[in-house]
Amino acid sequence: MMRSVYGLPVRSILKKPLRSAALMIIAAFLAFSAFGGSLMVMSLSNGLESLSARLGADIVVVPYSAASKVSYDSVIIQGKPGQFYMDAKYYEEIKNEIEGIDKITAQFYLASAKASCCSARLQIIGFDPETDFSVQPWIAKSYSTELSEYDAVVGSDVTPNADMTIEIYGKTLHVRAVLEKTGTELDSAMYVNTATMKELILAHNAKNPNQERAIDPEKVVSSVLIKVMDGYDIDSVVGNINLYVRQVKAIRTQNMIFDVADSLSGVSGMISVLMAAVWVLSVIIMAIAFTMMMNERRREFAVLRVLGVSRARIAGFVLTENALVTLVGGVCGIIITVLLTLLFNGLIEQSIGLPFLLPQPSVMLLTALITLLVTMAAGALTSAVSAYKISKIDAGLVLRGENE
Amino acid sequence: MNLTASNISKKYNRSKGGANWFYAVKSIDLCIEAGKLTAVYGRSGSGKTTLLNLLGGLLQPSEGKVLCGETDIYAMPDKELSAFRNQHIGIVPQGAAALGNLTVLENVLLPSLIGGRSSDEQEKRAEALLQSFGIASLRDVMPRELSGGEQRRMAIARALMNRPEILLCDEPTGDLDDENTRVVLRLLRDEAAKGTAVLLFTHEADARNYADIVMKMDGGSLEKI
Ligand SMILES: Nc1ncnc2c1ncn2[C@@H]1O[C@H](COP(=O)(O)OP(=O)(O)O)[C@@H](O)[C@H]1O
Ligand SMILES: [Mg+2]
Numbered sequence: 001m002m003r004s005v006y007g008l009p010v011r012s013i014l015k016k017p018l019r020s021a022a023l024m025i026i027a028a029f030l031a032f033s034a035f036g037g038s039l040m041v042m043s044l045s046n047g048l049e050s051l052s053a054r055l056g057a058d059i060v061v062v063p064y065s066a067a068s069k070v071s072y073d074s075v076i077i078q079g080k081p082g083q084f085y086m087d088a089k090y091y092e093e094i095k096n097e098i099e100g101i102d103k104i105t106a107q108f109y110l111a112s113a114k115a116s117c118c119s120a121r122l123q124i125i126g127f128d129p130e131t132d133f134s135v136q137p138w139i140a141k142s143y144s145t146e147l148s149e150y151d152a153v154v155g156s157d158v159t160p161n162a163d164m165t166i167e168i169y170g171k172t173l174h175v176r177a178v179l180e181k182t183g184t185e186l187d188s189a190m191y192v193n194t195a196t197m198k199e200l201i202l203a204h205n206a207k208n209p210n211q212e213r214a215i216d217p218e219k220v221v222s223s224v225l226i227k228v229m230d231g232y233d234i235d236s237v238v239g240n241i242n243l244y245v246r247q248v249k250a251i252r253t254q255n256m257i258f259d260v261a262d263s264l265s266g267v268s269g270m271i272s273v274l275m276a277a278v279w280v281l282s283v284i285i286m287a288i289a290f291t292m293m294m295n296e297r298r299r300e301f302a303v304l305r306v307l308g309v310s311r312a313r314i315a316g317f318v319l320t321e322n323a324l325v326t327l328v329g330g331v332c333g334i335i336i337t338v339l340l341t342l343l344f345n346g347l348i349e350q351s352i353g354l355p356f357l358l359p360q361p362s363v364m365l366l367t368a369l370i371t372l373l374v375t376m377a378a379g380a381l382t383s384a385v386s387a388y389k390i391s392k393i394d395a396g397l398v399l400r401g402e403n404e
Numbered sequence: 405m406n407l408t409a410s411n412i413s414k415k416y417n418r419s420k421g422g423a424n425w426f427y428a429v430k431s432i433d434l435c436i437e438a439g440k441l442t443a444v445y446g447r448s449g450s451g452k453t454t455l456l457n458l459l460g461g462l463l464q465p466s467e468g469k470v471l472c473g474e475t476d477i478y479a480m481p482d483k484e485l486s487a488f489r490n491q492h493i494g495i496v497p498q499g500a501a502a503l504g505n506l507t508v509l510e511n512v513l514l515p516s517l518i519g520g521r522s523s524d525e526q527e528k529r530a531e532a533l534l535q536s537f538g539i540a541s542l543r544d545v546m547p548r549e550l551s552g553g554e555q556r557r558m559a560i561a562r563a564l565m566n567r568p569e570i571l572l573c574d575e576p577t578g579d580l581d582d583e584n585t586r587v588v589l590r591l592l593r594d595e596a597a598k599g600t601a602v603l604l605f606t607h608e609a610d611a612r613n614y615a616d617i618v619m620k621m622d623g624g625s626l627e628k629i
Binding site (some may be wrong): 304400 | 453454456457460462463482483486487488489490491495497498499501502503504505506509510513514515517518519520522527562
């Protein structure tokens with residue numbers, strides 16, 4: 001039993017389920033594309049930010065040979081499995097002879113063969129606890145005690161044995177902590193201190209007697225990370241290293257990130273264009289569908305006028321009906337987006353090959369609310385024209401015709 | 405309350421751009437008196453519906469005034485006029501006029517909901533109306549399941565819901581059989597007997613037996629017979 005005249009829009013939605021569902025699907029599609037698109041773009045730039053923030057260094061120095069051969073930037077920034085080495089003397093050279101260095105530390109990379117823990121290759125990253133300023137601040141969030149020999153901290157995708165150990169080259173490592181998800185291949189990396197790293201390299205050499213040149217862990221490093229002193233220009237420090245130290249290449253971290261960012265802004269741009277196209281199309285379809293539906297109901301609104309409903313209130317009914325439809329449709333679209341994102345999060349990351357970090361739940365909620373508002377605003381816009389037209393009908397003229 | 409039309413006309417321009425004025429209603433003076441059933445005969449196209457719309461506040465006249473009691477209804481803005489129509493003027497439109505999404509009872513109750521009144525008392529009134537119109541058993545049925553005669557009775561019951569002083573009916577017996585026609589005419593006469601000013605547009609010859617005043621409409625003009 002209807003108790004108020006405000007039940008009319010609800011009633012016409014419920015009594016014409018197919019018609020309402022069609023409009024709701026369009027609204028859901030609007031919300032889905034807007035919310036999904038925003039989440040994608042946000043997650044991508046989130047992932048990128050986490051990368052640069054985490055590295056903490058202004059300059060990265062890699063062996064010159066690596067600069068041309070390996071995609072060293074993805075090894076360093078995204079933790080892709082890979083390894084390269086240079087003579088440790090260059091580390092000393094840079095440290096002693098280049099001016100303007102605040103902090104300097106060396107890292108070791110070793111891309112292990114298949115290990116017990118992982119589906120893919122495990123990237124092992126060795127850092128020097130004495131000088132490190134890049135890895136430790138980050139792992140301190142999960143594990144604040146200093147790592148001892150044969151201790152390891154692993155990325156979120158690495159699954160240790162039940163007793164929190166991992167076997168590698170016949171050595172047993174103790175997993176002390178599992179890190180937060182980063183959205184990059186760092187999630188399948190393992191961090192150890194230099195001492196452990198040296199043992200692992202020796203064990204690796206022993207398992208691979210045929211390799212061209214055995215790696216001498218005492219004599220090499222993989223990369224050198226530098227934090228520049230305040231008051232010094234990062235670019236001139238980079239220039240000095242490249243000028244005075246042979247066999248190495250210094251790169252400004254920012255430029256490496258830019259390379260990643262470049263492909264990212266390409267993806268974001270594509271998403272935005274797609275989103276805009278979907279919106280324009282859906283809004284047009286919705287406007288046409290709604291106008292047609294309302295036109296069919298001119299008689300119904302004429303009867304309401306006869307019974308004493310004002311023109312303004314007729315417009316209100318049309319707008320309310322559309323608002324309810326887009327509200328329900330929009331909420332459905334948002335729920336579907338959340339489900340799909342949670343479900344295919346990993347797949348998206350893999351297929352675009354870029355870090356993908358969903359925003360905080362609070363940010364997601366806010367984005368969802370904004371999406372809903374925008375969707376409803378679009379709905380209101382599409383119905384505004386029909387609301388105006390319907391409110392202007394001459395009830396007498398509409399009802400003058402014979403029975404329908 | 406009487407409904408008085410003084411010298412009202414409605415003209416339409418029948419040629420685009422030019423000025424080919426056509427009078428659908430032409431200089432009509434009319435008073436529909438409280439407590440009387442006024443019947444107006446007229447062929448199709450004689451201007452009956454146009455006149456009803458003018459009288460009911462649904463169509464702005466080109467010239468002239470419509471007074472409900474002392475109120476000049478077209479002097480009011482739409483919101484007030486709509487509320488006034490809801491309170492004081494019951495209209496039975498030509499043809500099917502049921503709201504298909506509402507049950508028969510809800511259709512009849514609707515004018516009171518539009519007026520912002522919702523109570524058990526209103527619901528009782530709606531049910532009583534259905535009862536006296538002989539369609540009480542159909543209260544929870546959707547209108548599309550009703551016969552033509554039942555739909556028409558529902559429309560009249562709905563027009564009477566807010567106890568209007570004026571009732572305007574546009575060919576309410578148009579597509580009904582003799583039996584149903586008599587039922588409807590009797591209902592209208594009873595309503596007039598209660599003090600309502602009833603105007604009936606029809607081409608039902610039988611209607612003159614029920615009416616207090618009979619008039620004839622032709623080419624937009626009205627004459628007494
Ligand atoms: N909006 C309009 N534009 C032009 N002519 C109209 C319009 N409305 C009504 N008419 C004309 O006015 C005349 C009277 O119409 P109507 O009042 O519907 O007659 P009835 O109800 O007696 O059949 C008709 O000739 C009709 O064509
Ligand atoms: Mg007519």
